[in-house]
Amino acid sequence: MARKTQLATRFLTIFNRLVTSTPKARVLLALSGGLDSIVLFDLLMQHSIDFEVAHCNFKLRGEESDKDVVLVSNLCERHHVKMHCIDFETEVYAKENGISIEMAARELRYNWFNNLILQFHFDYLVTAHHAGDNFETALLNLTKGSGIAGMKGIAASNGKILRPLLAFSKEELKAYAISQGLEWREDASNESNEYQRNLLRNKVLPLLKGINPHLEHTFYNSGWRTGLWVDVLKQKLFAFDEKYKLHDSWEVPVELLNDAVNKAVFVEFLAEKGFDINTIRNFVEKEERKVGSQFTGSGIELYVERGYFSIRNSKVKTSIHQEVTLNSDIKIEKGKSIIAEDFKGKLDYSDPYCVFFEKDDLQFPLILRTWEFGDRIQPFGMKGTKLISDILIDKKLPNSKKNEVLVLLSKGEIIWVIGLKTSNKFKIINKENPLVRIIYKA
Amino acid sequence: MARKTQLATRFLTIFNRLVTSTPKARVLLALSGGLDSIVLFDLLMQHSIDFEVAHCNFKLRGEESDKDVVLVSNLCERHHVKMHCIDFETEVYAKENGISIEMAARELRYNWFNNLILQFHFDYLVTAHHAGDNFETALLNLTKGSGIAGMKGIAASNGKILRPLLAFSKEELKAYAISQGLEWREDASNESNEYQRNLLRNKVLPLLKGINPHLEHTFYNSGWRTGLWVDVLKQKLFAFDEKYKLHDSWEVPVELLNDAVNKAVFVEFLAEKGFDINTIRNFVEKEERKVGSQFTGSGIELYVERGYFSIRNSKVKTSIHQEVTLNSDIKIEKGKSIIAEDFKGKLDYSDPYCVFFEKDDLQFPLILRTWEFGDRIQPFGMKGTKLISDILIDKKLPNSKKNEVLVLLSKGEIIWVIGLKTSNKFKIINKENPLVRIIYKA
Numbered sequence: 001m002a003r004k005t006q007l008a009t010r011f012l013t014i015f016n017r018l019v020t021s022t023p024k025a026r027v028l029l030a031l032s033g034g035l036d037s038i039v040l041f042d043l044l045m046q047h048s049i050d051f052e053v054a055h056c057n058f059k060l061r062g063e064e065s066d067k068d069v070v071l072v073s074n075l076c077e078r079h080h081v082k083m084h085c086i087d088f089e090t091e092v093y094a095k096e097n098g099i100s101i102e103m104a105a106r107e108l109r110y111n112w113f114n115n116l117i118l119q120f121h122f123d124y125l126v127t128a129h130h131a132g133d134n135f136e137t138a139l140l141n142l143t144k145g146s147g148i149a150g151m152k153g154i155a156a157s158n159g160k161i162l163r164p165l166l167a168f169s170k171e172e173l174k175a176y177a178i179s180q181g182l183e184w185r186e187d188a189s190n191e192s193n194e195y196q197r198n199l200l201r202n203k204v205l206p207l208l209k210g211i212n213p214h215l216e217h218t219f220y221n222s223g224w225r226t227g228l229w230v231d232v233l234k235q236k237l238f239a240f241d242e243k244y245k246l247h248d249s250w251e252v253p254v255e256l257l258n259d260a261v262n263k264a265v266f267v268e269f270l271a272e273k274g275f276d277i278n279t280i281r282n283f284v285e286k287e288e289r290k291v292g293s294q295f296t297g298s299g300i301e302l303y304v305e306r307g308y309f310s311i312r313n314s315k316v317k318t319s320i321h322q323e324v325t326l327n328s329d330i331k332i333e334k335g336k337s338i339i340a341e342d343f344k345g346k347l348d349y350s351d352p353y354c355v356f357f358e359k360d361d362l363q364f365p366l367i368l369r370t371w372e373f374g375d376r377i378q379p380f381g382m383k384g385t386k387l388i389s390d391i392l393i394d395k396k397l398p399n400s401k402k403n404e405v406l407v408l409l410s411k412g413e414i415i416w417v418i419g420l421k422t423s424n425k426f427k428i429i430n431k432e433n434p435l436v437r438i439i440y441k442a
Numbered sequence: 443m444a445r446k447t448q449l450a451t452r453f454l455t456i457f458n459r460l461v462t463s464t465p466k467a468r469v470l471l472a473l474s475g476g477l478d479s480i481v482l483f484d485l486l487m488q489h490s491i492d493f494e495v496a497h498c499n500f501k502l503r504g505e506e507s508d509k510d511v512v513l514v515s516n517l518c519e520r521h522h523v524k525m526h527c528i529d530f531e532t533e534v535y536a537k538e539n540g541i542s543i544e545m546a547a548r549e550l551r552y553n554w555f556n557n558l559i560l561q562f563h564f565d566y567l568v569t570a571h572h573a574g575d576n577f578e579t580a581l582l583n584l585t586k587g588s589g590i591a592g593m594k595g596i597a598a599s600n601g602k603i604l605r606p607l608l609a610f611s612k613e614e615l616k617a618y619a620i621s622q623g624l625e626w627r628e629d630a631s632n633e634s635n636e637y638q639r640n641l642l643r644n645k646v647l648p649l650l651k652g653i654n655p656h657l658e659h660t661f662y663n664s665g666w667r668t669g670l671w672v673d674v675l676k677q678k679l680f681a682f683d684e685k686y687k688l689h690d691s692w693e694v695p696v697e698l699l700n701d702a703v704n705k706a707v708f709v710e711f712l713a714e715k716g717f718d719i720n721t722i723r724n725f726v727e728k729e730e731r732k733v734g735s736q737f738t739g740s741g742i743e744l745y746v747e748r749g750y751f752s753i754r755n756s757k758v759k760t761s762i763h764q765e766v767t768l769n770s771d772i773k774i775e776k777g778k779s780i781i782a783e784d785f786k787g788k789l790d791y792s793d794p795y796c797v798f799f800e801k802d803d804l805q806f807p808l809i810l811r812t813w814e815f816g817d818r819i820q821p822f823g824m825k826g827t828k829l830i831s832d833i834l835i836d837k838k839l840p841n842s843k844k845n846e847v848l849v850l851l852s853k854g855e856i857i858w859v860i861g862l863k864t865s866n867k868f869k870i871i872n873k874e875n876p877l878v879r880i881i882y883k884a
């Protein structure tokens with residue numbers, strides 16, 4: 001066996017620091033046959049770490065892919081290491097699921113790795129990401145515009161995944177491989193479809209090394225430094241969610257923006273929830289925050305209310321429109337229902353969700369629908385008509401609730417703005433006539 | 443005058459937001475004659491903003507520099523704008539001060555701008571930094587390895603300096619300049635000695651735009667997002683300093699590292715104080731923090747004490763070594779002194795900084811010096827000798843104080859470890875003999 005190099009010693013220190021769960025870990029090595037994973041194989045061997053190998057054939061490079069399999073299986077055989085191998089129809093999977101080849105390969109391999117971990121009781125999956133990958137990730141995130149979380153780089157440990165080569169640059173790994181006489185397959189992973197990664201790796205990084213030749217080592221430490229703030233952020237985000245969540249929405253006091261920490265956390269919260277950063281910036285920085293304004297993200301909405309912001313997952317616009325027949329319980333959605341029934345007895349107006357009409361004033365089926373802009377009613381006790389939108393403003397209904405208001409119509413005329421107003425035109429003149437009671441249940 | 447473009451309208455909104463101090467600001471425009479500043483000149487003119495121009499001739503590009511001056515002065519004359527112009531001997535200044543040409547040009551120009559602001563009562567200096575400069579700054583900082591502060595980019599306003607073009611990309615500015623028929627001097631600033639900037643601007647940025655064509659706009663917003671955390675950091679750093687500063691050192695409890703926020707702030711504090719990030723990482727992350735260990739930064743030292751860390755500006759190593767004659771007050775440093783004098787009277791051992799010897803046991807001048815590794819003394823009342831270093835450990839002297847301990851010698855033998863031990867070999871046998879009293883004053 002080759003003598004222990006300095007790299008091998010540093011590796012062991014790092015590896016032992018990452019392995020926290022068990023004194024004698026059983027690990028699964030993701031081995032592509034490229035330089036990085038071949039070095040990792042050698043290091044695990046040298047330090048007598050208990051491991052097996054997993055190799056994926058994504059069948060993306062024809063004969064080349066097959067040669068990778070041969071290299072890996074020969075290596076495992078020579079060293080008596082158990083090898084798990086699988087063939088993927090990556091292109092088919094990508095097409096079937098409407099995702100990129102890169103994403104397909106990632107999904108396929110991590111699903112399989114997870115299955116192996118469960119089936120064979122491995123403690124960890126070990127991958128050969130190195131310092132260059134780490135910087136590339138940060139640079140890619142910077143280019144695409146992430147917050148501080150994206151500047152952390154790749155985590156050295158993340159659940160069951162360990163990446164003990166993150167402290168080493170490509171150059172160091174290559175020098176090690178040569179010094180140990182290792183055999184690897186050039187570009188085994190590089191020729192994949194990862195255009196952006198390869199652009200960064202092969203074109204951008206060499207240029208940046210003109211500014212800082214020790215780029216990757218520098219980033220290994222500065223990424224850690226940034227990571228401490230990401231830890232802070234995660235903690236604060238968790239607390240923020242706990243503090244302001246009400247059922248399926250968040251109600252956040254406006255004054256919160258006066259405090260630097262709360263402001264920064266709120267912005268990250270909105271970004272995490274799917275608002276784009278330009279929208280957030282407009283909202284937070286500018287004065288376009290008057291009550292009633294509304295901001296939309298991907299699957300989420302923010303309403304500016306009096307004294308607070310209301311953030312809710314945007315509903316699939318269930319513009320309700322359905323018939324209400326007499327004496328049957330009509331289901332609306334999510335346990336809501338409406339019932340119009342013949343009624344005899346004492347009129348009780350104490351529940352705003354229970355109203356009464358003379359039967360002859362109505363024509364069944366009634367129509368229950370979401371209110372629309374321009375809808376009007378002559379409110380009970382008034383002479384003229386009024387816009388529903390004005391009624392909602394008068395009632396100080398939270399903007400986030402406005403879209404949900406329903407109206408009930410008879411022959412095209414609104415007889416009830418549910419929970420809020422009945423029509424003066426449909427008021428009961430003679431209680432002795434046949435009556436109808438309408439009850440809305442939410 | 444050309445019609446107002448969309449860019450001009452956006453510019454005015456941004457400019458008005460930045461100008462907070464006065465409704466009608468008087469500004470000084472730094473005008474090189476390059477595309478960016480020529481556009482800024484045009485925008486200030488268009489919106490009738492009250493401004494004058496400052497142009498520096500750094501004399502770094504011979505005739506080209508002179509042509510810049512001609513362009514700028516013609517422009518100012520045509521529009522009746524007052525122009526301030528200055529010639530700098532940049533290369534001479536750089537050489538004399540041992541700094542780079544880039545740094546020299548920066549110092550010269552900002553000093554002059556400041557003088558103009560004071561002399562002519564301008565409210566602001568306006569510079570033409572654009573979105574590309576902004577991203578370049580972040581990318582440069584990422585490459586060199588900064589913390590989150592470096593990922594903020596350039597501030598749109600910083601004291602009296604405003605940068606109202608930060609929201610616009612180079613392409614937008616160029617399209618504007620062409621549409622308005624503006625005349626500028628290509629590369630007026632680009633050919634300067636800023637190798638790193640030009641590498642990023644001309645080589646790296648075009649590549650990254652292959653990943654995100656709207657790179658600069660993206661960063662304009664994500665830099666703002668990061669900036670919110672930099673605001674948090676600044677606030678917390680200020681509070682940290684207030685809380686843990688004691689005279690000229692900081693005493694920070696060890697438990698602080700258990701809290702995510704405190705840990706992140708402490709790391710930034712150490713980085714700001716001049717520790718390199720690798721040193722900090724070793725110190726914070728690893729177990730190399732046993733009491734007595736010491737970490738050195740640039741001009742600063744950290745000592746691990748029992749229960750706390752002591753951080754102090756590193757002293758210029760005043761390894762004290764001086765003669766102490768009889769009956770004269772010897773000054774040491776910073777108000778400290780030692781006096782050895784003939785003594786008659788009652789011996790009082792209550793002050794550890796006042797000791798007594800028989801005169802005949804001593805040979806003057808005595809030598810007062812900083813203790814050295816390997817120094818030994820036979821402590822009073824003991825038979826054998828003991829290392830000074832062991833005495834300091836026994837006394838539980840804070841590590842940060844150990845370097846300052848002084849010893850007093852007669853004929854090469856240590857008679858007093860000041861404030862701590864006297865030598866058994868020099869103890870008084872007969873009080874009736876002529877005596878000497880030695881007092882150390884701090």
